[in-house]
Amino acid sequence: MKRPRNIVILTGAGISAESGIDTFRGGGGLWEQHRVEDVATPEAFASDPDLVLRFYDMRREAIQTRQPNPAHLALARLDREWPKQAGGEVLIVTQNVDDLHERGGALNVLHMHGEHLTAWCTACDRRHRWTGPLIHRPPCPSCSEPALRPDIVWFGEIPYRMDEIYEALSAADLFVSIGTSGAVYPAAGLVRTARDLGLRTLELNLERSQGSAWFHETRLGPASEVVPAWVDDLLD
Numbered sequence: 001m002k003r004p005r006n007i008v009i010l011t012g013a014g015i016s017a018e019s020g021i022d023t024f025r026g027g028g029g030l031w032e033q034h035r036v037e038d039v040a041t042p043e044a045f046a047s048d049p050d051l052v053l054r055f056y057d058m059r060r061e062a063i064q065t066r067q068p069n070p071a072h073l074a075l076a077r078l079d080r081e082w083p084k085q086a087g088g089e090v091l092i093v094t095q096n097v098d099d100l101h102e103r104g105g106a107l108n109v110l111h112m113h114g115e116h117l118t119a120w121c122t123a124c125d126r127r128h129r130w131t132g133p134l135i136h137r138p139p140c141p142s143c144s145e146p147a148l149r150p151d152i153v154w155f156g157e158i159p160y161r162m163d164e165i166y167e168a169l170s171a172a173d174l175f176v177s178i179g180t181s182g183a184v185y186p187a188a189g190l191v192r193t194a195r196d197l198g199l200r201t202l203e204l205n206l207e208r209s210q211g212s213a214w215f216h217e218t219r220l221g222p223a224s225e226v227v228p229a230w231v232d233d234l235l236d
Contacts, residue, residue, distance in 0.1 A: 002173075002200075003086065004086075004088065004172075004173035004174035004200065005086055005087065005088035005089075005173050006088045006089045006090075006091075006168075006171050006172040006173055006174075007078075007082065007088065007089070007090045007091070007172060007173070007174045007175075007176065008091050008093060008165075008168050008169055008172045008174070008175050008176070008190075008194070008199075009075065009090065009091070009092050009093065009175075009176045009177075009178060010093050010094075010095070010175070010176070010177045010178065010180060010187060010190055011075075011092060011093070011094045011095065011096060011101070011178045011179055011180070012094075012095045012096065012177075012178065012179045012180030012181065012187070013095070013096060013179060013180075013181075014178065014179020014180065014181075014205060014206055014223055015069075015071050015072065015096070015100075015178050015179035015223045015227070016066075016069075016072075016096050016098055016100055016179075017179070017223075018069045018071070018222060018223060018224050019066045019067060019068065019069045019072075019098075019100055020066050021062075021063065021066055021096075021098055021100075034055060036155065037155075038051065039051065039052050039055045039056075040152070040154050040155055041154050041155050041156055042154055042156055042157065043156075044154075045149065045154070050135065052150075053133075053134045053135045053149075053150075054135055056116070056134065056150040056152065057133040057134060057135050059116060060116045060117065060130075060131065060132075060133075060150075061133075063098045063099070063116050063117070064117075064131060066098065066100065067100075067103075068100045068101075068103050068104030068105075069100075069223070069224045070224040070225075070227070070228050071178070071179075071223035071224050071227035071228065072100045072101055072103075072104030072106070073104045073105065073228075074227045074228040074230075074231040074232075075090075075092055075101065075104070075106055075178075075227065075231065076101070076104040076105030076106040077105075077231060077235070078090055078231045078234065078235065079092065079105075079106045079107060079108050080105065080107075081235055082234075082235070085235060088173075089108070089171075090108055091108050091110060091168045091172075092106055092108060092109045092110070093110045093112055093165055093168075093187075093190075094109060094110070094111055094112070094113075095112060095113050095180065095184065095187050096111075096113070097111065097113055097114055097115050097116045097152055098116060099115065099116070099117055110160075110161055110164060110165065111160065112153070112159040112160050112161060112162070112165065112187065113152065113153040113159060113160070114150070114151045114152040114153045114160065115151055115152075116150070116151075116152070117129060117130060117131055118130055118151040119134060119148040119149065119150065119151055120148065120149055120150070120151040121140040121142060121143060121145065121147050121148050122147045122148075122149055123140060123143055123145035123147035124140060124142050124143035124145065124147075126140065126141075126142040126143070127151055128140070128141050128142070128148075130148070130151075134148055134149070134150065159186060159187070162186065165190070166193065169190065169193055169194055169197060169199065170197060172194070172197075172199055173199060173200065174199060174200045174201075174202065175190065175191060175194035175199045175200070175201045175202070176201075176202045176203075176204065176230075177190075177191060177201075177202070177203050177204070177205070177209070177211075177215070178204045178205070178223060178227060179204070179205060179206070179223050180205065180209055181209055181210060182209030182210035182211035182212065183209075183210050188209075188210065188211055191203075191211050191214040191215060192211075192214055195214055200216055201214065201215045201216050201217075202215060202216065202217050202218075202219070202230075203215040203217070203218040203219070204218075204219050204221075204223065204226045204227055204230060205218065205219075205220060206220065206221065206222060206223070207220060208220070
């Protein structure tokens with residue numbers, strides 16, 4: 001395979017699962033004993049905001065106790081060393097709302113589904129870093145309105161920064177998907193876009209995803225093993 005220059009990496013829940021962060025897809029459609037429809041849709045927030053805020057307050061608190069695993073650290077190493085070694089760029093597009101990529105040392109990270117550690121004010125449309133609870137309706141630091149909500153892209157909402165993602169793909173040579181189910185769109189459709197653009201495609205996953213047939217190559221195993229091995233191969 002020709003050595004790539006620019007690389008776009010899509011990461012999903014599987015890369016953070018080994019750090020103790022649960023996924024939406026486990027537990028028979030439940031996430032910590034809640035149906036997705038009850039805590040991760042605009043309709044849920046409108047019908048029972050206290051339930052939704054309590055749920056995300058617990059998630060926000062828990063995520064701050066988790067640590068990056070070897071897969072996060074390996075991608076951070078690639079992010080740091082690839083521009084110097086290959087003269088190219090690495091963009092990590094993550095569906096995850098934790099900050100483990102950043103705490104692992106990665107700098108070029110795009111959160112397409114939002115972030116647990118920011119809050120979005122629906123009154124003034126400003127976003128602020130937020131590590132505490134929202135259940136008590138604290139005022140927005142910008143406008144003082146009690147209109148903060150989790151800065152999470154819920155089901156039925158449009159993911160963030162899609163134009164930037166497609167622009168990065170158009171300039172890339174390699175698309176890599178790590179720890180994704182291939183079931184949530186539009187992220188699941190990025191491999192098809194990559195193939196249409198002529199990119200080489202690689203899947204690193206615990207098991208084959210729903211979109212596995214679209215990848216030129218699939219390597220199976222725990223993210224903490226297959227991701228560092230792939231990065232070592234690329235950088236050596």
